[in-house]
Amino acid sequence: MGFGIKTRIKKYLTSRYGLFDELINIRISPVGFFCNAACPMCWRMNISPKEIKGAVKGESSRLTLEEYKQLFADIPKSIRTVDVVGGGEPLMFPKISELFKIVKQKNISGILITNGSLLNEGVIHDLISCNWDKVRISIHAASSKIYLKIFGVQYFEKVIQNIKLLIKMRGKVQHPWISMLFVIQRNNVSEVIKFARLAQSLKVDEIEFDSLIPTNLSLMLKPNQRKNVIRDLIKLKSVLKIQHNINDVLEMFSQHPLWSNDGKNKDYHKDKFCQIVQSNVDIGSDGNVVPCCIAYGYYKYSNIREKSLERIWKDGRKFRNELLMGKFRSFCYKMCNYKLAKK
Numbered sequence: 001m002g003f004g005i006k007t008r009i010k011k012y013l014t015s016r017y018g019l020f021d022e023l024i025n026i027r028i029s030p031v032g033f034f035c036n037a038a039c040p041m042c043w044r045m046n047i048s049p050k051e052i053k054g055a056v057k058g059e060s061s062r063l064t065l066e067e068y069k070q071l072f073a074d075i076p077k078s079i080r081t082v083d084v085v086g087g088g089e090p091l092m093f094p095k096i097s098e099l100f101k102i103v104k105q106k107n108i109s110g111i112l113i114t115n116g117s118l119l120n121e122g123v124i125h126d127l128i129s130c131n132w133d134k135v136r137i138s139i140h141a142a143s144s145k146i147y148l149k150i151f152g153v154q155y156f157e158k159v160i161q162n163i164k165l166l167i168k169m170r171g172k173v174q175h176p177w178i179s180m181l182f183v184i185q186r187n188n189v190s191e192v193i194k195f196a197r198l199a200q201s202l203k204v205d206e207i208e209f210d211s212l213i214p215t216n217l218s219l220m221l222k223p224n225q226r227k228n229v230i231r232d233l234i235k236l237k238s239v240l241k242i243q244h245n246i247n248d249v250l251e252m253f254s255q256h257p258l259w260s261n262d263g264k265n266k267d268y269h270k271d272k273f274c275q276i277v278q279s280n281v282d283i284g285s286d287g288n289v290v291p292c293c294i295a296y297g298y299y300k301y302s303n304i305r306e307k308s309l310e311r312i313w314k315d316g317r318k319f320r321n322e323l324l325m326g327k328f329r330s331f332c333y334k335m336c337n338y339k340l341a342k343k
Helices: 003-017 049-061 065-073 096-105 121-129 144-151 156-170 189-202 223-237 246-255 309-315 317-324 330-335
Strands: 025-028 081-084 109-114 134-138 177-183 206-210 280-283 288-290
Touching: 065 096, 081 096, 096 109, 096 121, 121 156, 134 156, 144 156, 156 177, 156 189, 177 189, 189 206, 189 223, 206 246, 223 246, 280 309, 309 317
Parallel strands: 025 081, 025 280, 081 109, 109 134, 134 177, 177 206
Antiparallel strands: 280 288
16 A cells, blocks of 8 residues: 555544544753843744733743642543743753653653753753663854854853763763754854854764744845755764764755745645644644644644643644645745645
8 A cells, every 4th residue: 555545544544533642752942031041043033022921021920840740640541742842941941850750751752952051060960870861962053153153142162061071971872862953044054064064073863954944034044045045954964973864954955935925835835744743742842732833823733731631632633634635824834844744
């Protein structure tokens, strides 16, 4: 039976009978707005003063450690991975190490996504002690000059030293897996190759590249930059000796049209469906549950303080079915930078 037929059968059974409709991955943001960086690409830097005031106020109602304990005590058995991310920087959560332990006590794979500036000896010790699975460090630069442009603050040397410390303390143990992330944008596109060489010299386990969510259109690649970065990625692919996702990024660049002021051309979506929301939810620091990270402020399932995660997932089936059938929402056209699956 061909892959296309299997996919169609699975889609039909999911939409008609709810089969295969399982929540597998959740992303939690223990910190909603606070961050020790000021990245021009970040949503935090591209919202109105009124929205900033509301976001700061919202930090006072963030989920507590006890609420996270309850969340994971009742978590669906289908969950396989938990990403600890942030609206801001997750390591600013006061009891972050306790949160790591709560995740791993459920025998779930844990991924931390951090800017790495607060990745000190104590945090590293706790990650290793609880058998944390992966740390993805967002650095997006290969020099202090470009780092300052990307982050708005200067932690470059500190982050590099923290990565070295993590590698040293981990020793021969295979956890946590260490990845360095580079979100490609106008201000750092010239350092793609240099970044890969830096990551390889540090002996991390993986390099991940990604495209930019268009919260700030002035940072999107110019046509000539896009052409050059494709050339650089092809060159890198043949020489890198550590794990990377270059093939996926090249495929993404080949499929995604250039962004415009109105977002992505709808022609990109016409033969696609959203596979992301079929197994994923994001839980904000305030407990609001959304289908994916770009849905914040656009579409909400419910709040974890009001319903169980299992109930929220079931209630969201209609929305997921619509995206399973390719019925996208306006924010999908405007914001989504995922590589969507074809129908």
